[in-house]
Amino acid sequence: xxxxxxxxxxxxxxxxxxxxxxxxxxxxxxxxxxxxxxxxxxxxxxxxxxxxxxxxxxxxxxxxxxxxxxxxxxxxxxxxxxxxxxxxxxxxxxxxxxxxxxxxxxxxxxxxxxxxxxxxxx
Numbered sequence: 001x002x003x004x005x006x007x008x009x010x011x012x013x014x015x016x017x018x019x020x021x022x023x024x025x026x027x028x029x030x031x032x033x034x035x036x037x038x039x040x041x042x043x044x045x046x047x048x049x050x051x052x053x054x055x056x057x058x059x060x061x062x063x064x065x066x067x068x069x070x071x072x073x074x075x076x077x078x079x080x081x082x083x084x085x086x087x088x089x090x091x092x093x094x095x096x097x098x099x100x101x102x103x104x105x106x107x108x109x110x111x112x113x114x115x116x117x118x119x120x121x122x
Contacts, residue, residue, distance in 0.1 A: 007040040033063040033075040
């Protein structure tokens with residue numbers, strides 16, 4: 001069994017960690033990981049941190065290892081696979097993977113075939 005995982009911060013890292021925790025545009029995971037680091041610096045154990053951030057202890061340990069291996073930059077969310085959201089330039093009301101699709105099962109096309117849902121028939 002491995003011993004406790006302790007994290008130490010330089011004064012610059014501590015200042016950056018504080019800035020990140022005050023940011024308002026973070027995802028849930030992007031906020032949880034720096035919080036794990038902050039609590040670890042204060043001497044909390046992984047199980048104690050897990051109970052506070054409402055995550056499994058393995059998740060907390062992964063966040064702490066990410067920081068240990070890559071610093072604060074490693075705490076950001078990794079890019080996700082798959083198509084990114086795209087702007088609907090055709091006016092079809094679809095974005096991403098379905099942006100270029102024209103009709104299909106369950107779709108109701110108007111006379112122009114633009115993909116806009118036609119009015120329901122009585």
